[in-house]
Amino acid sequence: MTKYQILADLDAASKSYQSNYEGLFLRCLKPLDQVVSVKLLLRVWGPRFEFLVRLLLVATFLDDSFRAATHFTEHIDQVGEQGYLKPLAATSPALVSTIAMLALSAGLLAQSLGSFCLLTMVHPDSASKALICWTIAQPVMYAQLANVEFVAESLSMVGGLLVLRAHLSEQAEREGRHVPLGGGGLCVPGESAPEAAIARTQLLGRLLLLSVYLYHAWLVLRGLLAGHSLSMLLVDMVVLVGLVLGCTLVAAGLRSRTVALTLALVNLGFVCYSHPFFRFVWREGGKWKYDDAALRKSMPHVALPETNDEDDFESWHIVDLHRYYFFQGLSTSGALLLLAQFGPGEIAVEANEVLLGDVQRARD
Secondary structure (H helix, E strand, O other), rough: HHHHHHHHHHHHHHHHHHHHHHHHHHHHHHHHHHHOOOHHHHHHHHHHHHHHHHEEEEHHHHHHHHHHHOHHHHHHHHHHEEEEEEHHHHOOOHHHHHHHHHHHHHHHHHHHHHHHHHHOOOOHHHHHHHHHHHHHHHHHHHOOOOOOOHHHHHHHHHHHHHHHHHHHHHHHHOOOOOOOOOOOOOOOOOHHHHHHHHHHHHHHHHHHHHHHHHHHHHHHHHHHHHHOOHHHHHHHHHHHHHHHHHHHHHHOOOOOHHHHHHHHHHHHHHHHHOHHHHHHHEOOOOOOEHHHHHHHOOOOOOOOOOOOOOHHHOHHHHHHHHHHHHHHHHHHHHHHHHHHHHHHOOOOOOOOOOOOOOHHHHHO
């Protein structure tokens, strides 16, 4: 069988699957359309859904900027004494404190203003650049490069921001406005520079989105190699196959919108189960109370200095870590929903995938 026959078979299978998939949603949406127009629903709720997706994407930046503003001194000490400035802390504490304060102030402005601009769509190009720069700089500043989960989550958020930038550039090109992604001289013959840059940005964003799921797939694989009971072995194998298959489909751009939507919903459930910071703390008698036993059992991943261990963390600090990972997970789900909303881009096996066929026809 030649490669052309294989590609033809794959294309035929994809069209058959898509036809069945659209038929299912057609049967589901017809009764709804008899009660209220699907086109009217899209007109009313479409912009609200897009705003909600952007809100999920910037949730971690909003929360992190609020936490940094309310605990600014503690963050300066953390960056100066445990972060990338640690070698200078003993000899030049004043200089370290000043650099840490300036860096955190810049990060605070980048996160708060960048999030606000993306939500209101005011200068979204500059806002997305600022958030990408902060996301890349944060693991370095807080000395968390050894924390693979933290880095993987950060890369997934960068991927979501790149998907959003590609969509904004594509929209600007359609409307004849300035395209933020210029493309330089690396465009494919027959393509304009903006089109090539948009396609490459969509591909890079799609691949970076998978970082956190590849990390979790590695954790499951490591657990399988370590050995489990028969029941856990079967569960882990199912989870591993699901993660690997989902990542492969998204990377190839085949049913990527469907897979991204599924992963986003699963991820929302996962972060609520793994990092429910709101269950560990409550207000009683005018004071904050903590469930210390549950907190110590659920310590999140964090790269610790050699002189520290997990017992050195206070209860509020562990809650703070859970809170950070919770909102970071929300942002990862927002990034996946962006992929489900806008599609995989031109460099994909199924570039023109339709998530809900009947809804798309109503939109048109």
